[in-house]
Amino acid sequence: MNLTKQLSAILSQAFETAGLPPELGQVVPATKPEFGDFQCNGAMAGAKKLGKNPREIATEIAALVAGNEIISKVEIAGPGFLNIFLTDDVLCVRAAEILADERAGAEIVEHPRKVIVDYAGPNVAKSMHVGHLRATIIGDSLKRLFRFRGDDVLGDAHFGDWGFQMGLLISTISEEMPNLPYFDENYVGEYPTQSPVTLADLERIYPSAAARAKTDEDYRNLARRATAELQSGRAGYRALWQHFVNVSREALKREFAALGVEFDLWLGESDADPLIPDMIKDLEQKGLLVEDQGARVIFVHDKMVPARDGGERPNVPPLLVVSSEGSAMYGTTDLATILDRKRKFNAELVLYCVDQRQSEHFESVFRASDKAGYLRRDQLEHIGFGTMNGKDGKPFKTREGGVLKLHDLIQMVREKAAAKLNEAGVAADLPADERTQIVDYVGMAALKFADLQNFRGTSYVFDLDKFLSFEGKTGPYLLYACVRIKAILRKADEKGLKPGKIQINEPQERALVFTLDGFENALLGAYEKRAPHILADHVYALAGAFSSFYANCPILGADSAEVMASRLALAVATLKQLEKGLELLGINVPERM
RNA sequence: GGCCUCAUAGCUCAGCUGGAUAGAGCAUCCGCCUUCUAAGCGGACGGUCACAGGUUCGAAUCCUGUUGAGGUCGCCA
Numbered sequence: 194m195n196l197t198k199q200l201s202a203i204l205s206q207a208f209e210t211a212g213l214p215p216e217l218g219q220v221v222p223a224t225k226p227e228f229g230d231f232q233c234n235g236a237m238a239g240a241k242k243l244g245k246n247p248r249e250i251a252t253e254i255a256a257l258v259a260g261n262e263i264i265s266k267v268e269i270a271g272p273g274f275l276n277i278f279l280t281d282d283v284l285c286v287r288a289a290e291i292l293a294d295e296r297a298g299a300e301i302v303e304h305p306r307k308v309i310v311d312y313a314g315p316n317v318a319k320s321m322h323v324g325h326l327r328a329t330i331i332g333d334s335l336k337r338l339f340r341f342r343g344d345d346v347l348g349d350a351h352f353g354d355w356g357f358q359m360g361l362l363i364s365t366i367s368e369e370m371p372n373l374p375y376f377d378e379n380y381v382g383e384y385p386t387q388s389p390v391t392l393a394d395l396e397r398i399y400p401s402a403a404a405r406a407k408t409d410e411d412y413r414n415l416a417r418r419a420t421a422e423l424q425s426g427r428a429g430y431r432a433l434w435q436h437f438v439n440v441s442r443e444a445l446k447r448e449f450a451a452l453g454v455e456f457d458l459w460l461g462e463s464d465a466d467p468l469i470p471d472m473i474k475d476l477e478q479k480g481l482l483v484e485d486q487g488a489r490v491i492f493v494h495d496k497m498v499p500a501r502d503g504g505e506r507p508n509v510p511p512l513l514v515v516s517s518e519g520s521a522m523y524g525t526t527d528l529a530t531i532l533d534r535k536r537k538f539n540a541e542l543v544l545y546c547v548d549q550r551q552s553e554h555f556e557s558v559f560r561a562s563d564k565a566g567y568l569r570r571d572q573l574e575h576i577g578f579g580t581m582n583g584k585d586g587k588p589f590k591t592r593e594g595g596v597l598k599l600h601d602l603i604q605m606v607r608e609k610a611a612a613k614l615n616e617a618g619v620a621a622d623l624p625a626d627e628r629t630q631i632v633d634y635v636g637m638a639a640l641k642f643a644d645l646q647n648f649r650g651t652s653y654v655f656d657l658d659k660f661l662s663f664e665g666k667t668g669p670y671l672l673y674a675c676v677r678i679k680a681i682l683r684k685a686d687e688k689g690l691k692p693g694k695i696q697i698n699e700p701q702e703r704a705l706v707f708t709l710d711g712f713e714n715a716l717l718g719a720y721e722k723r724a725p726h727i728l729a730d731h732v733y734a735l736a737g738a739f740s741s742f743y744a745n746c747p748i749l750g751a752d753s754a755e756v757m758a759s760r761l762a763l764a765v766a767t768l769k770q771l772e773k774g775l776e777l778l779g780i781n782v783p784e785r786m
Numbered sequence: 787g788g789c790c791u792c793a794u795a796g797c798u799c800a801g802c803u804g805g806a807u808a809g810a811g812c813a814u815c816c817g818c819c820u821u822c823u824a825a826g827c828g829g830a831c832g833g834u835c836a837c838a839g840g841u842u843c844g845a846a847u848c849c850u851g852u853u854g855a856g857g858u859c860g861c862c863a
Binding site: 224228232234237238240241247255271272274314316342353355356357358361403406407415417462466485486487488498499500501503506508509510511512513515516517518520522523524549550551552553554558577579580586587613617619637646647648650651653654656659662663664665666667668669672673674677678680681684685726727730733734737740743744745747748749750752763785786 | 791804807811862
């Protein structure tokens with residue numbers, strides 16, 4: 194058990210003995226070294242509630258815990274802070290525990306839940322761009338984190354393969370290539386297995402069609418009709434659509450592979466489509482569907498608020514279930530997907546890792562789901578995040594003002610990482626394939642860590658030079674720390690040296706153990722807040738604590754065999770936790786660099 | 787106009803279920819490589835936590851207001 198929990202249990206017991214609420218015994222790592230290892234502020238909180246003198250309470254608690262074997266000293270400071278100092282012995286015991294633990298000191302949830310992480314959100318006909326990067330990196334990290342904590346997790350790409358965009362593609366292709374069999378309603382044979390369009394074609398067609406639909410009403414109606422016909426099962430449209438899906442999915446899988454991301458499920462919006470007719474009947478029966486402005490909607494607001502035009506509008510927009518054209522909207526598929534996830538996977542919690550700007554939409558969907566009795570509002574969470582901005586503070590664009598493709602971004606990162614390696618003359622004598630892998634790992638570490646060290650809710654500035662500066666709080670720094678440990682372990686192995694009993698002699702050793710113990714707290718925070726940056730911060734702190742230890746405490750050159758064995762053990766425990774933490778951030782570590 | 791988010795060091799950001807002298811990284815400056823990878827370590831400099839009130843023994847954190855920035859407001863997703 195980590196030290197925070199051990200100590201909190203001891204303090205809680207003391208508060209209870211003193212006739213106070215046990216939860217006041219919660220301790221937190223001390224803010225400063227002179228305040229001890231942990232501090233407990235419960236005496237002041239208790240004093241407030243009970244109208245007693247906080248210092249008196251603190252004195253009583255201090256007396257109750259003073260004899261405990263893991264506590265070396267308790268001090269009362271200021272208005273009633275309890276500053277607690279631990280014995281070196283308990284730190285050594287805890288370090289040995291972490292060393293022996295496959296989970297590097299992390300605990301597991303008591304009640305595992307079935308969790309679905311919906312992330313990345315790639316679309317048909319669109320290669321991924323920088324906007325997908327955060328959704329992918331953050332979602333992937335959360336998936337790993339939840340799974341590591343013990344939940345039963347499925348990651349779903351939630352492929353954008355349905356809706357109006359498909360109608361746009363179909364109608365444009367029907368104009369460009371009207372003679373294809375897909376458009377002949379009387380066609381009865383097999384449709385060609387070869388796609389009539391490439392991904393490049395789709396990528397060209399989609400943006401221009403979308404732009405045209407905004408201004409050209411006739412065209413817009415054409416595309417809407419095509420959407421409705423596709424959804425109602427017109428065979429030729431379905432066959433053509435299948436080509437769009439196949440062509441797009443293959444390309445996307447390659448891109449995800451470059452990011453080291455894999456999905457357990459590759460379900461799309463189309464997979465929820467078969468559920469829609471029955472769902473609509475169900476919603477009708479429940480009296481939730483309301484005719485409004487030619488469409489059918491579910492109202493989910495709880496009050497009316499003033500509108501821009503001087504009138505009134507709902508504080509939360511209604512969910513549009515059936516458009517005036519009779520088509521399913523994205524909210525319709527989102528709702529049906531919830532139903533699908535409940536029925537097929539018994540989902541208890543669904544995390545939607547999607548851009549913050551869609552928060553209002555999700556609020557509508559979640560409320561509708563709750564009203565319909567599908568999944569409760571508290572089982573659905575929108576994990577929103579900010580945008581990746583350029584140095585001008587606006588969403589990242591290329592010099593030409595276009596959107597940077599993810600593929601190009603990764604290419605840029607790799608080139609720059611390779612250049613850095615060359616510059617530093619690092620890994621020059623390693624085999625070419627290992628070098629390539631190091632470049633890849635370093636680049637990905639730089640990119641992912643730069644993203645994950647920021648709280649997901651805020652936007653951040655994309656600055657590749659900074660990410661790859663290889664100095665300070667960066668991915669490469671973390672890899673470097675790991676690789677230095679690996680080099681030592683290799684040497685120790687060659688010499689037949691083995692890790693031994695952990696002892697604490699130097700302050701850096703103590704600090705390192707203390708940091709190792711913080712892993713569980715960091716994981717818990719990251720898990721509960723769905724915030725990988727808390728874990729990223731811990732990993733960085735650990736690498737820092739190790740670097741400090743490394744600089745001050747020779748391992749293989751230690752003064753005695755016992756100290757050497759102890760330090761070797763600390764190095765092994767550190768590496769294990771570093772690699773585990775990085776793995777949860779989706780970052781791979783090379784053997785050397 | 788409504789709703790949501792945000793405002794912390796020169797820059798990029800943590801900290802926000804109230805706790806002690808507000809932390810990192812970068813940048814600037816000063817030390818440290820005949821010793822396990824110096825992509826490192828140690829130190830210095832740097833803040834009216836946007837502003838004004840309020841609650842409290844105690845506020846960057848909670849409440850109200852003001853200013854400023856961004857997002858969003860049904861038939862695209």
